[in-house]
Amino acid sequence: MKKVPLRFVMLGPPASGKGTQGRKLAEHLGAEYLSTGAQLRREVASGSELGKQADVYLSNNDYVPDSLAVLLVESWLQTHQGSWVLDGFPRRLSQAEFLCSEPEFSENLQAIHLKVPVEELRRRVAGRQECTICHRSLGLEPTVCPDCGGELMERHDDTDEGFESRYQWFESETFPVLDYFASRDMLIEVDGKGSVDEVWARIEKEIF
Ligand code: AMP
Numbered sequence: 001m002k003k004v005p006l007r008f009v010m011l012g013p014p015a016s017g018k019g020t021q022g023r024k025l026a027e028h029l030g031a032e033y034l035s036t037g038a039q040l041r042r043e044v045a046s047g048s049e050l051g052k053q054a055d056v057y058l059s060n061n062d063y064v065p066d067s068l069a070v071l072l073v074e075s076w077l078q079t080h081q082g083s084w085v086l087d088g089f090p091r092r093l094s095q096a097e098f099l100c101s102e103p104e105f106s107e108n109l110q111a112i113h114l115k116v117p118v119e120e121l122r123r124r125v126a127g128r129q130e131c132t133i134c135h136r137s138l139g140l141e142p143t144v145c146p147d148c149g150g151e152l153m154e155r156h157d158d159t160d161e162g163f164e165s166r167y168q169w170f171e172s173e174t175f176p177v178l179d180y181f182a183s184r185d186m187l188i189e190v191d192g193k194g195s196v197d198e199v200w201a202r203i204e205k206e207i208f
Contacts, residue, residue, distance in 0.1 A: 004108055006031065006083040008207075009090065009099070011178060012114035013170040014163055015124040016192050017199055019137050021114065022087035024200055028208075031083035034076050036069055036091075038135035043072075061157050061165035063091055063173060070098050077105055091169075093176045100184075111181040112203065114192030118167065125163045129154050 006029055010018040019035055026033035040058060043051030050068055057064040073089050081104075090096040100106045116124075130137050133150030145152060157166060181187040188206050192199050 003082075005081070007105070007107065007109040008085045009109070009111045010085065010087045010114070011111055011174065011181075012192060013116065013118075013121055013174075014157075014166045015121045015128065016114040016116045017196070018087045018114060019135075020196055021112075021192075021199055021203060022085045023136070024196075025112075025203065025207075026085040028204075029083050029085070031085050032080045033085045033087065034073070034080075034089070035087040035135060036072060036089045037087070039072060039076075040064060040068075041135065058157070061162045061169075063169050066092065066094055066098075070095060074098075090177050092173045093180060096177045096180045110186055110188055110207070111178075112188045112190055112206075113178055113181075114190055114199070116192040120193060121167070122160075122163060125158045128158065 008022075008025060008029075008031075010022040010025075012018050019038070022035070023033055025031070040051070040054045044055045044058060045051070050072065054064045054068050057068075063069075069089060069091070073086065073095075077084075090099055099109070127140050128137055129140060129152040131145035131148065131150040132153055134145060134148045136145055136147055138145065138152060142152060144150065156162070178187060190199065190202050190206060
């Protein structure tokens with residue numbers, strides 16, 4: 001019998017825990033995981049054509065155009081046809097429409113929205129760093145990545161200005177995506193406050 005693939009998208013403002021919880025979810029499901037933000041940073045670092053085009057948007061804390069984000073996700077989806085978790089996509093209504101226009105992608109698709117008050121997001125952004133190799137997000141205490149031993153660095157966009165700009169993009173562009181999934185009964189709202197384990201326990205309760 002064909003195993004039905006499970007698909008999740010992680011939605012939420014910057015530092016809401018999309019990456020941390022999305023990776024955990026993928027691990028529990030035995031699913032593939034893609035962070036569009038981390039992949040875009042990899043492309044920039046590698047100097048690829050896509051990276052060169054994305055660089056100016058990332059440097060300005062703007063969302064990249066669909067011509068880059070959708071292209072990246074579309075080619076990834078073509079080679080990942082089982083269960084998956086997308087972190088940071090869709091971020092615009094047009095991207096949600098792209099995902100749901102293909103029954104092959106939207107089969108068993110659910111969106112998880114991590115809700116975190118803005119004061120807590122500001123605190124988290126000021127207290128995190130990211131692995132330069134596997135792009136796992138961590139607090140300020142570790143000196144190397146506990147997963148892969150990679151060097152840790154603060155993200156270029158985790159400044160006060162970078163956060164405020166990205167938060168505004170979330171409100172103007174991604175809020176409609178929440179409504180889109182809610183109106184299709186595909187949205188799971190999760191309280192994203194508190195520790196990683198507390199949030200994970202809420203996600204587990206919702207979906208397992
Ligand atoms: P993140 O690592 O998810 O915080 O994403 C970092 C940055 O990558 C965002 O601030 C955007 O500039 C860009 N980005 C990531 N995913 C998308 C997307 N789906 N659409 C447009 N821009 C994106």
